[in-house]
Amino acid sequence: MTAELVRGQNHPLDRTRVEIRVAAGGPVIAGVTLGDEQGRLSGAEAVAHPGAPRRTGIEVPRQAAAEHRIAVDLDALPEAVHRVSVLLALPTGIGGLTRFGAAAAPSVAVTGLDGTGIAGYTVTGLGAETAVVAVELYRRQGAWKVRAVGQGYADGLAAMLHDQGLPQAAELAAEIEEAVSQGHARAVPAPAPVAASRSEQSGAGTPGAAATGRPAPADTPVADGQAATSAAPAASSNAAPANGGPIDYRHPKRRATPKPAPAAPSGANAPSAAADGTPAPVAGDASGWSMEERLYNQVWGMFEDLARSVAAYRSASDFAESRLEQELDKALSDPRNRLGTAADVARATARDKHASLITQARAALDRDLAQLTAEADVVEPALPPALARWDNPVWQGYHVPQERPMALRLGDLHLPEVLDLRIPMLVRLPLERGLWIDSGPGSYVASGDPEREYGRRELGSALTDGPPDEAELGRLAMETAVAIAARLLAVHPAGDFAVQVIDPGGTAAPALAPLLETGALREVPPPGAQGVTTVLEALTRRVDLVQMAVRNRAADSLPPDVDTAEQLLIVHDFPHGFDDRALTQLRYLADEGPSVGVHLMMVADRAQCQEYGPVLDPLWRALLRITPVPDAHLADPWVGHAWTYEPPLVPKGSQVVRQVLGRLAEARG
Incomplete structure (x- = not known):
């Protein structure tokens, strides 16, 4: 790579x-x-x-x-x-x-x-x-x-x-x-020019994991300095033309293998070219065996391109700042130039050069952003359900799939230089890493930060006025968990995926209502420490039995009460109700479960887990941290940008989750 x-x-x-x-x-x-x-x-x-x-x-x-x-x-x-x-x-x-x-x-x-x-x-x-x-x-x-x-x-x-x-x-x-x-x-x-896709040039790279012919990152961006697992990205494809023109969308890394041109469409649906002749972006214009894989690779390519464009802009800005300091120091090092008009002229000249460099860098970035924004506008509506936002019309025509998809959308990512351009955050399926949804006060950007305010506008009334308190964060964290669980259920064939919940305090019932009402969650989670023990022992037994069956190639010998469907365990209100044995079982499920179809999703405040000391550190590091409100805590693994993550919350008042889970229940019945 x-x-x-x-x-x-x-x-x-x-x-x-x-x-x-x-x-x-x-x-x-x-x-x-x-x-x-x-x-x-x-x-x-x-x-x-x-x-x-x-x-x-x-x-x-x-x-x-x-x-x-x-x-x-x-x-x-x-x-x-x-x-x-x-x-x-x-x-x-x-x-x-x-x-x-x-x-x-x-x-x-x-x-x-x-x-x-x-x-x-x-x-x-x-x-x-x-x-x-x-x-x-x-x-x-x-x-x-x-x-x-x-x-x-x-x-x-x-x-x-x-x-x-x-x-x-x-x-x-x-x-x-x-x-x-x-x-x-x-x-x-x-x-x-050689027509080759971004993914072909890189030999790796897809947002969350690689596609056919590339190692598949569980390679979402990594949180809080965790080791990166993503493949190395492709070469930058956004170099700005020297003549000031727009980005050429036909760059080798922005195109798939050439195909015969279809008959030109007409009417309202015809793709339009830019005024300067630049071809309009096309959804699925990347390599792959299927449209889903092509869209998946295209989204990851957009993520890479935005990372590199912003990296180039920041590098140019840093260079302009350092050059300004050097020229001011040089101009004023001579005592004769420190007073009078000579000093003013030297300062003005240095600042003019600085402004010119910044203007050129921003112009190049704006050209890249214009192309990426145009691409996002055509890609987003074309995404299949597994990769689409909950407000995408594709969910209105939802049908229960016959096979599971290659990836799942976990939210959106953006950078402060361009708040309006959001890139889907995709992870490969099956999940190789569990998720930690942080419900503590540290999971949001302080009020007044422009990224925070942008996130508040995007989430709308999902957030109350003012900084969210502990209760609101807990509610939003559990709603995020249910939205992700519902998406996992919806993108798998009926009966191939199941959800289990640990809720010792019984406080998650309002958020779990869509799962309970549609039968996606079979019963209300048993309360207290006994409920924790019951669920963990059942899943630990399942992992042990399936591992033995896989090692011995004896899948047919599994007991009839073992559910072979993939399982998602949502742990709410952690560590309430957990003793040392339960904690050991939880860590075992986090380490061994993904290989046999048991996945972990923690909804917890890490600050409340400090009583366990370093015991929980391996668990924390093994899980991908996401937040219920926008937060700039994710870092890409090559240039290290701090990306702001936005959770995949369902629009307030929308019944899309109940409708989708209802159709899934009909298919199961």
């Missing part, structure tokens, strides 16, 4: 013989510099370039081309070499490009010799630069890593080599240009 890097990010190398593959929008020169621990070059012999393509452990191409392969054997490098920098430069008079910003952003991929992807980086944000240090391989404590650099130079190769401490930088740059000009007849033109 390939880790897609953003500027400044690093990734470990699991091998020492690698290939570095370069793809650009036109012919470029590719070279390598071999630096010491500070990145300084010992001399011209520390540079591999078209005029001297072979150095110890390194071989680079001899011509300018749109695609390159560089061979690197890290074990063969001299001991003094600690940094291997990959440089790209535009050749003079070949290809017609005078700056990197006039073509598609170059991309670099570090792969094994067999083509296995290790890490990739798309060098976005280039403008007037004619040379760039794309990535560097560096040695740290005996191990090698790759870092995305993306440092550009408007003054070309000479400036780049001089910056790395080479005294004869201008002479060597001229030598490289001469070597390239002699071989320009064999320069390779820019390749035609």
Whole structure:
């Protein structure tokens, strides 16, 4: 799986013989510099370039081309070499490009010799630069890593080599240009776009888990610093065109394998193109064997694209801030410039540059967001029930499925830069991780935070005025649990999924009403400690028996009273009614249950569980934490954004859950 890097990010190398593959929008020169621990070059012999393509452990191409392969054997490098920098430069008079910003952003991929992807980086944000240090391989404590650099130079190769401490930088740059000009007849033109889906490019990645041909993440974003389980994402597909135009939806990572174009529809249902000719987004425009899988992959691709677009914007904003500070310090370091008009001019110039950089970064982000918003507008209505919001009209035509889906929607995710664009949060089925719905005061963002206020508007009257108190949080947490349980029941064939509830205090009855009234929950949960014991012992016995039957291939020998349907256990009011034995059984179900179809959903306030000390820490870490009100606590596993999660609550006053469960009850009957 390939880790897609953003500027400044690093990734470990699991091998020492690698290939570095370069793809650009036109012919470029590719070279390598071999630096010491500070990145300084010992001399011209520390540079591999078209005029001297072979150095110890390194071989680079001899011509300018749109695609390159560089061979690197890290074990063969001299001991003094600690940094291997990959440089790209535009050749003079070949290809017609005078700056990197006039073509598609170059991309670099570090792969094994067999083509296995290790890490990739798309060098976005280039403008007037004619040379760039794309990535560097560096040695740290005996191990090698790759870092995305993306440092550009408007003054070309000479400036780049001089910056790395080479005294004869201008002479060597001229030598490289001469070597390239002699071989320009064999320069390779820019390749035609290859139609390949996002998921095909990444080799992994789907929101919550991967689809066919990719490891499937239980890989929802992870909460509170828990270890990520998602596959590495695909390369960024949202690089903004240098000419200021919109994003090209036909980017290879935004398209599935080409299909014959159908007859153009007419009328109100015809997809419209943008005024600039950009094709309109199409629902299901991703790879997959079925429409469900294509939509699933497309949603995950939207999630990846939004993460990378915002990461690029934040990186550019940070760069603008640091550059502003540097220029102000430089301008005011001379005492003669601290007073009078010179100081004012210096400050104004630095701030103007800062504002210009921020404006450019925001414009690129806005172009990406416009495309993603347009895509979301066509994808959301096309989602099947398992992936759709409760207010989606698809639930009005609900029919009991004949087979279970590949994934389930657990809510929505958004980032503060674009509050109105929500990406479905999907997890693969069957659930590999249980859920912890936090009902404590720590499960919401403080009142007054714009994310909190946005969430309040979206949930409408589900929240009372002012910060939710403990009772309201408990009610919302249980309603969230019932909404998720109802969805799980509805997307499985009749009789293939069942729900059990532990409610020692008997306080969950109002929230459980839809399940009880439709027969989805067979009886009111038994109260008290005895009720806890009864449910846990029955499920523990089921896990033990099914595990033994699976190991011995003796499923037919299971006792007739063992329900082989998948089970969801909702634990409410935890830890009330639990003793040490019950707690041990609960942890056993969390660890062993998912493999044999028993899944756990905790509705609890972690603060109230502190009396158990570290005993509950493994349980807490094993479950995916979600919240009953919007909260920015989920982190994606590659750029680490704090995503705001919104729960899948049913719209107030809607009877959709009762209607769906009623149809399911008819099918069971």
